[in-house]
Amino acid sequence: MCPPAGMGSVPEVHIKGTEDGGVCVVCIASGWYPKPQVQWRDSRGENLSASSETHTEDADGLFSMETTLVVRDRSFGSVTCSTFNPMLGQEKAMAMFIPEPFFPQASPWTPAFAVSMTMMGLLVLGSCCFLRREWRARLQVHQERENLRCEQEELLKTKEHALETACTLQEELDRRKAAYMAGE
Template sequence: EDFMVIGPSEPIVAVLGGDITLPCRVSPAMDVGNMELRWFRSKFSEAVFIYQNQREQREEQLAQYRGRTSLVKDFLTQGDAAVLIHNVQAFDNGLYTCFFRMGIFYEEANVELKVAGVGSAPQVHITGPEEDGVRVVCMASGWFPKPQVQWRALSGEKFLTFSETQAQDGEGLFTIETTLVVRDSSSGNVTCSVLNPILGQEKAMAIFIPEPFFPQSSPW
């Protein structure tokens, strides 16, 4: 009996450390409880979850998904199946394929998972004078994906020129360090903000730069 497998039309957003389901369904709707259901990463053998002969099969499952995945069985008779991933990690980010087989007939569909995590609030400090201004450094860690960084003046105006470095830790989370040179001694406060582009969540910290910190211009 022929069928189509349909995945979500939009990427699914998962929060770091949370749980997420990757759903797929067959059309026309039919009982999929007797089918082989498989979710895998870039290769068929990179199995995230396998359900075969009406039970979970763990032999081919990737080690990093063992004990972290389960099948949502509530709607199998209606043609809906989903794998639940617990404790989402940065490496879960990306494409999945769901593969449904009945006898020799099979179909598959793609599911895109976007993992997002908000890390530490930025730490801002003055590191010293610089040419004709004051050097300010901002650091934040534990973000995913790479966050967007912005420096703003008290007026709300954005500083466009600053340097930025980034690194990823063993879990794939980003640490960023950004350096701004403030040249206007009347700036007062500057704010470093770090934004997660997927969640739209931001953390910010302001620092006050006292005027005496700026290099004094010679009166003659």
Template sequence: MKMVGSPGCSPAGFLLPLLLLEVSTWYSAVSGFSVKGPVEPIMVLLGANATLPCQLSPEQSAADMHIRWYRTQFSPAVFVYQNGQEQGGEQMLEYHGRTELVRDSINRGGVALLIQHVRASDHGQYQCHFKDGQSSQEAIVELHVIGLGSVPHVHMMGPEDGGIRVLCSSDGWFPKPKVQWNDMLGVNLQSLSESQTQDEDGLFHVEASLVVMDSSLGNVTCSIQNPLSGQEKVSCIFLPEPFFPKMDPWKAALAGTVPVLMLLLIGISYTGWREHQAKEKEVKKKKRELNERDQMKNEKEMAQKATEKLKAELEQRKALYLEDWKKALLYPGSICIALFQTGGRNTSSVPM
């Protein structure tokens, strides 16, 4: 990978240029030539100059060709070369005065677009288009703009939640950077909050805060890293132990006692709940037994009443029978009538 203005960086390559290279090679059999761009992105520091090369294959002069550099749309373009000179009529306004065609190798089919004072808005994909008569080919060139912001400014904001709140801020990053807090042993610390905003030039301003609770950490480090180049800038701050909020002795004792009290309260509540459940069960059992006894008593009383009623009816019938019998003895002629009235089943007559 080629990087201008920032040595020692090795970002991962991209597969798309390789695919386009194969397609353009296939088309060269029809058009008579193909266009090749760099396989890996061109990486340039913000404000530096970027050179985006393209090469005809097989080698041939491109001096009389129509060469156009554009981005998402064919026109307006980033740069247009035709009839041996630059054509400014179709050029995008933001590239006026910042671009030129490097023609040192144009007779061998090699040209490059020079972009001066690279901005964040220049980041992205470019197409270099060659046209010779009715034949045309193009290739893609990827430009990555690297904005390394300022050294992080780290300072204490004050006590918060029993610890110290620390703020880390920095300007001028592109693209959106990564922020990481670490303790003195290199262990990652979780940010309390983080915000990243872009200014008018598209550069990111970063703010990240952290609440340090452990007074024994000594110092903490804020590192901000560019995701494309891997370059980072780091600042650390020392946190003196006396700066941490002091906990009152009664608060410390309470902090140790409260968990024990909570456990005891939970145990007591559970025991009380079990006893309450057992009492409710016992009450329900007694109530059920009482209902059963009342039911048996009612049934017994009803049976007794029925027996007494039947006995009374029998006594009444017996009394009526005896009375009728006495009448029959006194008045023999009426025995048949008496027997009939008392329900007797013997219908034989007795002589008078």
């Protein structure tokens, strides 16, 4: 035999603690028939998705429920847990204000550390680019010096060869001149 439709207890809402980067809020209600519809809403009345929801039925056929919600947005301020009896069309609700200190605090050093590491990374990257450019410039100067040295060696060889040729031609000229003078 089913119990008559009935309104159970007003939901009890309390903060369980921090979880998954937010505040875990629990809502418990008992003595409902039929199984109540449970809903979380933010301070603007918009529906929120529960993290978990369980319903149990006791020996008298009355339902109890427990639902949890993880609030990550500090701007909500408060959340409301409501239980609704679909047969009677009636609802019982309880709101819970979530104070700012309950939200997990990010370390104030985290942004400073992130900015410092980014700046250090940019400084190292800039230094690497500067050193690479300097290395390339030195390599280019070294290459140009090597090319000039090779050109000087070639010019010296050409000059020596020209002097040898001039010397040989002068000797040949002197020999022919002497032979011409002797034949006169």
